[in-house]
Amino acid sequence: MLNPENWSLFQGLAVFGLCALVIAIAGTRITRIVDQLADRTGIGEAAAGAVLSVVTRLIPYLPLHRILPTATDRFITP
Incomplete structure (x- = not known):
């Protein structure tokens, strides 16, 4: 079911x-x-949007495996 290759x-x-x-x-x-x-x-609204854009782009690079080791063990391997 979760494998997109088998989806209609x-x-x-x-x-x-x-x-x-x-x-x-x-x-x-x-x-x-x-x-x-x-x-x-x-x-300004443009500056606030730029800050939010930068922050959201950095989220994948946060060391979540150090902050929440049990919650991210399945997804991130250090």
Whole structure:
């Protein structure tokens, strides 16, 4: 079931649609949060968006295996 090579076209399109929906919902919510952050801190919206973009791109490189060793043992091998 979790192997995409065995999915039918309908299953692939359903997963794609679900992922697109999650990204759209999260994107609109993050946009509102960045707008509020920019208003509260006084920095421009573009600068707040740039900071958020940099932070989200750095998340995969965080040493999570040192912070949460039991939760990430299955995913990250040091």
